Amino acid sequence: MDALAVRHGAELQRRFSEATVAVCGLGGLGSNIAIALARAGVGKLVLIDFDKVDITNLHRQQYKASQIGQYKTEALAENLSEIAPYTDIKTVTAKLTEDNLADLLKDADIICEALDNAEAKAMLVNGVLERLPECFLVAASGMAGMDTPNTIKTRKIGKQFYLCGDEVSDVENTIGLVASRVMLCAAHQAQTVLRILAGEYEV
Amino acid sequence: MVKVNGIEVDAVGKTVSEYIATTEYDPKRIAVERNGDIVFKSQYDVTVLEDGDSLEIVSFVGGG
Numbered sequence: 001m002d003a004l005a006v007r008h009g010a011e012l013q014r015r016f017s018e019a020t021v022a023v024c025g026l027g028g029l030g031s032n033i034a035i036a037l038a039r040a041g042v043g044k045l046v047l048i049d050f051d052k053v054d055i056t057n058l059h060r061q062q063y064k065a066s067q068i069g070q071y072k073t074e075a076l077a078e079n080l081s082e083i084a085p086y087t088d089i090k091t092v093t094a095k096l097t098e099d100n101l102a103d104l105l106k107d108a109d110i111i112c113e114a115l116d117n118a119e120a121k122a123m124l125v126n127g128v129l130e131r132l133p134e135c136f137l138v139a140a141s142g143m144a145g146m147d148t149p150n151t152i153k154t155r156k157i158g159k160q161f162y163l164c165g166d167e168v169s170d171v172e173n174t175i176g177l178v179a180s181r182v183m184l185c186a187a188h189q190a191q192t193v194l195r196i197l198a199g200e201y202e203v
Numbered sequence: 204m205v206k207v208n209g210i211e212v213d214a215v216g217k218t219v220s221e222y223i224a225t226t227e228y229d230p231k232r233i234a235v236e237r238n239g240d241i242v243f244k245s246q247y248d249v250t251v252l253e254d255g256d257s258l259e260i261v262s263f264v265g266g267g
Contacts, residue, residue, distance in 0.1 A: 029267045116267035118232045125234045125261070129241035144266040157259055158236050171266035182267075 001086055004041040013041055015197045022046040022108035024096055024124055026072040028177055029140055030114035031062035032186035033193075034076060038084035040194055045080070045087060046108060047073050050095040060179040096124055102131040110193050113139035114186070116171070129161060138192045142166040143185035145174030152184045154192050154203045162196075162203065164188035206257045215254050219247040223260075234261045 005013040019042050023030045026049035034045055049072040053063045067075040073091035080087055092104055096115075101124060105111055111128055115121050121141065128137045142165035143152060151166040165185050171177060192203070204211040207222075214222045219242055223230055235242040236259040242250055252258070 025267055027267050114267050116265060118263040118265040121263040121265075121267075122232045122234060125263070126241070126244055129234065130243050133241075139263075140267060141261070141263045142266070144264075157261060158239060158241065161236075161241075163261060167262075168264060169266070170264035172264075177266055 001041065008041070012198055015199075016041045016194065017043040019109050019197050020044040020046065020107055021193055022048065022105050022111045023114055024048050024105075024112060025114035025116065026051075026061075026076050027057065027114065027116055028060040028179070028182035029143070029186045029189065030112065031072070031076055032183050033112050033114055033190045034080060035062055035083060036187065036190035037193060038080045038087045040190075041084070041086070042193075042197075043088055044090065046090045046092065046105075047076055048092040048094065048096060048104060049073055050093060060177050060182050096120075098123060098127055101127045105132060105135070108135060110136040110138060110196055112189050112193065113137065114189070118170070125161075129158065133160070136160045136162070136193075136196050138162045138164065138189045138196075140164045140185050140189055142169045143182050144169045144171040144177050145181070146178060147174075147181070149181060149184050152181070152188060154188045156201075156203045162192050164192065204254065205252045208258070208260060214252050215256075217252050219250045219252065219258075222252060222258075223247070226260075228260060228262055232263045234263075235259070236261075 023034050053067045071093050073093045077089045154164045205214040
């Protein structure tokens, strides 16, 4: 932690290390967000996903071939423990629903929406904005395909609601997800989280 | 007039549900803010748009 304080400054590092950030969905977005936040020294990460690592995930998600078949929560916690052993990791292997989201997310200062299905994204965003209005929410929409990287952006919509992505590139209408473009969107989300923690609320 | 995502539309007097029904938006894939506050899903049928309201409709696409 001292090494991070030297890089980031003691005050900023204190803000990072005292924060709890929930990452909802551990696919191409969530696995990359979690790694960026852990490397930056965010104190506690709540990792939520119901799924297992599949061979079709490896082209964009931060897992290894040896982890196929493991729950993503466990596989990512294992990888993070090697990258940033000082991070406090809580894993929740469950599907987020309207009924359980307020309970599962209540300890988070900031919530990252990193799900893949459009209806699930809308469900989570509505649920958080309605039931956890004191939380910051950083969501994502539109990062599929081979379009230019330059259309991925971050927009502040509500007082505590940020949206990253190009808002149009649907996985259904493109060749699918490409690691680098998903990472761009994940990086927008992670950087927005760190800026909020730093007290920088504008985009 | 009501401003929807920055564009003025004639939707005064319509509920959020009624306005959405006139658009291409899929109600299952959106979040709606009115004058900076989230409109609860349960209130779409009873929230009536007023002159000068500003609506922000976020429509989610798949991928993550």
